[in-house]
Amino acid sequence: MKRSTRQRLVQGVLYGILVLAVILLAVIADWQAVKDNFLDVDIARSLFPGIVTVGVRNTILYTIIAFAGGLVLAVVLALMKLSPAAPYRWLATAYIEFFRGLPALLVIIISGFAIPIAFGWRPPGGLVGAGLAALIVVSAAYMAETLRAGIQAVPKGQNEAARSLGMSSGWTTASIVLPQALRIVVPPLTNEFVLLIKDTSLLAIIGVAQNQRELTTYARDENSLTANSTPLMVAAVLYLVITLPLTRLVAALERRQQRAR
Numbered sequence: 001m002k003r004s005t006r007q008r009l010v011q012g013v014l015y016g017i018l019v020l021a022v023i024l025l026a027v028i029a030d031w032q033a034v035k036d037n038f039l040d041v042d043i044a045r046s047l048f049p050g051i052v053t054v055g056v057r058n059t060i061l062y063t064i065i066a067f068a069g070g071l072v073l074a075v076v077l078a079l080m081k082l083s084p085a086a087p088y089r090w091l092a093t094a095y096i097e098f099f100r101g102l103p104a105l106l107v108i109i110i111s112g113f114a115i116p117i118a119f120g121w122r123p124p125g126g127l128v129g130a131g132l133a134a135l136i137v138v139s140a141a142y143m144a145e146t147l148r149a150g151i152q153a154v155p156k157g158q159n160e161a162a163r164s165l166g167m168s169s170g171w172t173t174a175s176i177v178l179p180q181a182l183r184i185v186v187p188p189l190t191n192e193f194v195l196l197i198k199d200t201s202l203l204a205i206i207g208v209a210q211n212q213r214e215l216t217t218y219a220r221d222e223n224s225l226t227a228n229s230t231p232l233m234v235a236a237v238l239y240l241v242i243t244l245p246l247t248r249l250v251a252a253l254e255r256r257q258q259r260a261r
Helices: 003-028 031-038 041-046 050-081 086-100 104-119 126-153 156-164 169-184 186-205 215-226 230-260
Strands: none
Touching: 031 230, 041 230, 050 086, 050 126, 050 186, 050 215, 050 230, 086 126, 104 126, 104 186, 126 169, 126 186, 156 169, 169 186, 186 215, 186 230, 215 230
């Protein structure tokens, strides 16, 4: 049997197994129970427009704040890690490894409860501010490594040409190297933005005011009030509405970069 024939046969078997699994689930599922507990139209209708004007709005706002703050801190960390001064490299490496090794949920709890208790200090914005600060420091650790790779991907000739024209090291980095590095890492940074959209749901653990609820907290509260999981399904759909276009954008940007190479 030819290799191509064998591959088509294996693919056909896998597709067949998938179809059988879907049919089996469709047969054994209690669709009335699914409708009553997950797809109640009346409950779904009652969520609007609040779930959008409060939940979706705050989710997007918190994501933008966390991403912008994390990106600024990530630039500093990436430059520190590439610094010729060893103490800066050690400090940046320790920060990146530390916060990449901790779950974001744990950092949010520490920022929201442990630090205020230990030091008697509350960040601006109260619990929401504490949660966003945690997301900023965690996302910065991941984006710093992405930016470092982007900076190192810029051809060294660019730096040497700028220096030969009399530009200082700092100005060369700011005006020549960083803009090119940012263009290189746009796809992974966009992917980090998508991850942050979902990570804002972790803010539910610290509790927020009603007008500060993000999408998951809003749906969870409505789920508790109605004793029905329809709000969670609506929130899932809204997350997909937000994230799927962004994931397609990431794929398009990656294809564009591959063509450029």
